[in-house]
Amino acid sequence: MARPATEVKRRIVVLLDASGPGIEALEAAAARAAEVEAELVAVFVEDVDLLHVAGLPFAREIGVASATRRAMDAGAMERSLRALAGEARRSIEAVARRVPLQWSFSVARGALSEELLAAAAEADLIVEALCGSERAALQLAALCREPERARLVRARTRREVQALRRELQKRELQRR
């Protein structure tokens, strides 16, 4: 997976899933990518665990705001995940409408494909906003364990997103 030394390709990879402040992290990264003319690769990971839970006969969801139990079913969960993926996509489109931005958006279920891992390996920065999706998180962690590989920043909570914003500004992703 060696990179040609002449080609300096800047890339920010953002992985997010249905829970947590993923969209905020994505927006922050998209804005920064546009600023430094880096490529943005966004991956929405559908957490298979959520689909499994929803399939269980006794599955119940406890609302954060209401503290009440609601029945879950697999169909509704899929729709809900699709809606969130759409929202994430629209948030990048909104940034791209304002400023030129090279971007791609894909949806992965459960684990990351080889191509995605390859793209991630080439990234200057990986933003990981995965609150569920253990497998994808582990895949990324493994990828970044090698020292010369991309730097991984976690953005699973609001506080981490704020830290990410600061990180994005500090990081040496200067304009070409």
Place this chain on the structure above:
Amino acid sequence: MSDTPTAAALKLAPAQLRRRCDLRAAGFATTDELQEPDGILAQARAVDAIRFGIGMRSDGYNLFAMGPDGHGRHTTVRNILTERAAREPLPSDWCYVFNFETPHKPTRLDLPAGRAQQFRQDMQRLVEDLQAGIPAAFETDEYRARRQEIETEFNERQEKGIGAVGEKARGEHIALLRTPSGFAFAPVHKDGVMEPDQFRTLPAEEQKRIENAIAALQADLEKVIEEVPKWRREAQRRLRELNRQVTRSAVASLIEDLRNDWGALPQVRQYLARVQEDVLDHAEHFRQPKEGEQPTLFGIPVPRTEPSESPLRRYQVNVLVEHSKSQGAPVVYEDNPNYGNLIGRVEHVAQMGTLLTDFTLIKAGALHRANGGYLVLDALKLLMQPFSWEMLKRALRSREIRAESPAQAYSLISTVSLEPEPIPLDVKVVLVGERLIYYLMHAYDPEFRELFKVASDFEEDTERGGGTELAHARVIATLARREKFRPLERAAVERVIEHAAREAGDAERLSLHLRGLVDLLRETDYWAQDAGHAAVTAADVARALEAREHRLDRVRDRMLQEMLRGTLLVSSAGERVGQVNGLAVLQLGGFAFGMPNRITARVRLGGGKVVDIERETEMGGPIHSKGVLILSGFLSGRYAVRQPLSLSASLVFEQSYSGVEGDSASSAELYALLSALAEAPLRQSLAVTGSVNQHGDVQAIGGVNEKIEGFFDLCHARGLDGHQGVLIPASNVKHLMLHDRVIDAVTAGKFHLYAVETVDQGIEILTGQPAERINRRVEERLLDFAQRARSAGAAERKKPWRARPQK
């Protein structure tokens, strides 16, 4: 025909026809040498009343200055009030401030005179300082750290609670998952959640166990989540407390400065304490608004409405009345006393199609401005304005100013508006108006009597004597100086004073109509300028008076022309039975003139009735009818007393096509009647005026000067033959202020005036025969009538003489 001895005796001398004004003794050449008069001219009664009224501080002692227009009521009232007010203390300044407890009832503040503006500026500066100081306090590192601490603690508490449940779940091989909107529990298999198919393969009791465990965990988690809002409230409360602490430190010192300056006033101290509390509660208003953020409504941008909508408006001070530039108590004259101008108004601003208001939009009225002093109003103007009078009475009765619109006061509308705290009222109101208004209000409005206990009655004229003439001359001098007219020569002043007597219609009185006087002076100044005089001469005054008369005398001129052409039949020579020249005064606009009018009488045998044709045709007024009925009384009381009055007489004003009023022609009518009865011709070269009573005494009438001049002008136009003249009541001689042209003719013996006291004197002059002879013939005629009536009555017993059935 030569005069009888009686006529010669009653003839008036030229000197009696006009009382000359002679100021030679005063020793001045022009008005420049005259001083200002001391005090107010000849209005002692009115002035005393005003002084009394403003001296009485009790309730209800308000004033009504009454009298005819143009007699200096307003000037006198203003002068006395200004003089008195200058010695009185300045009243408080009044402000309205925001009421923090009940915002729709703004609070009043009274401040020492002249300090309201300072307070307003101080409050404005406080707000500016707070706008700088509060954001600064919130930008300190200390504040940021303490705020972070609170937020972190809340987050940690939440995470710890949920984490504990997750830990417990893990012990039971159950995973806690985050879903898009909450949490869910699921059994774990290897490193992932157990798939549904796999779960179904588990033994039934295992499935049951997992379900139960999850149910228990769900209950635990619910408990934790239910706690979260409480923690959040707790965190918010601590944040608020922190904000208050930070704000307090910034606010306290700034308000302390104000308190040092204003703390002596308890009301202000209270207000400042409330301001401090309110600022602590609403510190966010003082943080700068984000730049460029346009307010929107349903996504449509709306214009910024600052400063009217700014929440900081509530700390403004609305200065209603302030006296920083005044001295003494205020004297306010409100020319347009409508409701809003008197009591003030609460204005509204239109915002997004609705009308909004707040305490800064309360505007002062005349009552506010006059509070602690005097308010002068024109009574008629006040009464013509809807609701104003009722409102003024309410304010005076309740001794407070309650600024509410008439719509509010009468419950006509009920939109949201303000109810400003009423301001205590201590004002003396002076109404200025005609006497009629005073009498009507006094009769019909019981509250008027309660509230306006002092009447100041202005005189129209004053007694004429050496002293008053000089005082009048000084008034003329003062007016001429004030209005920057040329000075008047002494002769001109005398002429003006004589005119004042003529205006008063009395040689022994002077008119006090100041506006008329100023107008005359202005006109004389014009004619003096026209003639190139440095000082106004008597000729200029005469010219001004002539020009004024000429401008207005078109109708008189036309009537005179018609008499000369013989359209209006009035004789001024010869003799005729039952016909006499009466005199009437016509008033058109401001111009009054006299005109002769032929009066005729016819008699015949009849039922004892004198028919007044004017009355029968309803062209005669009640006083005229009364005069004619008195004639009947005189006739029946004097002649043929023992016989029934068997006469039928008719009296008429010839060629009169409009109404006749007044009894000044009753003596003329009597002469015509006596002439008709005695069949004695009357001299047509004479005209007659005067009323008569049942005893035959001739009584005074009004407009004697105009009447004489009216007949004189006709005779003069036809050519004076030395026989013409006018009979006037002797009691009117003191009213004579005749024009020089009449006096000249009398002096030359071409015109005569007779002062008559009784009908006998009059008939003697008019017939040239002794009164006894005329009376005897009247008596004989009436006796003859009575006799004939009796014999006719015997012949036709059943037929009464009455021409028509009694009404």
